[in-house]
Amino acid sequence: MTSAPPASIDATLDLLKRGDYVADRSLATVLYLALKLGRPLFCEGEAGVGKTEIAKVLAATLGRPLIRLQCYEGLDVASAVYEWNYSRQMIEIRLAEAQGVHDRGALAADIFDERFLIRRPLLDALSPHAGGAPVLLIDELDRTDEPFEAYLLEVLSDFQVTIPELGTIKAHETPIVIITSNRTREIHDALKRRCFYHWVDYPDLQRELEILKVKAPGAGERLSRQVVGFVQELRKLDLFKAPGVAESIDWSTALSELNVLDLDPRTINDTLGVLLKYQDDIQRLQGSEAAEILRKVNADIASHPLG
Structure with missing residues (x-):
């Protein structure tokens, strides 16, 4: 409705x-x-x-x-707005010729009718x-x-x-x-x-937590805070492509499917391909840098417990 x-x-x-x-x-x-x-x-x-x-x-x-x-x-008018159904128009012309119609003006008016018009998204929206x-x-x-x-x-x-x-x-x-x-x-x-x-900017920590609560409800509170804290730290780095909210949701969902309750460096290394989409970024994060970011996130969670 x-x-x-x-x-x-x-x-x-x-x-x-x-x-x-x-x-x-x-x-x-x-x-x-x-x-x-x-x-x-x-x-x-x-x-x-x-x-x-x-x-x-x-x-x-x-x-x-x-x-x-x-x-x-390369998107053009034929793909975005409209085009004529040329095969149907040709059939119409052949039928008209078979019936002895020779008035070119009447034939043109007939084949350029809306019933031969293919409406692409822009014309369809109107x-x-x-x-x-x-x-x-x-x-x-x-x-x-x-x-x-x-x-x-x-x-x-x-x-x-x-x-x-x-x-x-x-x-x-x-x-x-x-x-x-x-x-x-x-x-x-x-x-x-x-x-x-x-x-549309990246959300702050609190709003991203709210997003995960809605979009990835299977993740527990601690895991969600670790995911959001880790992702927010990554966005401060000079990565080829920082993870967006969509990647936060995907990562949180994937970790839930793996029955992860608490992030650890090994799990992060094994699942970075869900979060990051470029090999250079993954190589940079694997190992000690990811472990250091997680340590910082866990320390922040310990000093700022949710009430």
């Missing part, structure tokens, strides 16, 4: 919480305003901090269809949906080329696309738009001006 957008910042926090998303108030505030004013929300941040999950949670909690455009280098205006996730926009980014300006300004053979197609209802970027390159100011902006 479709739900109305939240009516306040607190209601937005509650909405995200119902979807098991532990958000801070700054995210809830900008998300509430984006929903209230019908503006796209542009989220930047490191990989694995929960940007994509925002759109998934909104779709689930509001009961809206989720339409995802996964961006990549189309009517039984579940209400969809949530459109434009994921990892920084992976695309600048010409495609420029094409998005019309979509995000007026929520419409222009198809030469059909004219301009405008959204019946404004979709909820979430755009994400891992900031591998800068996105043009013209596009950012059409959006509200939020930097």
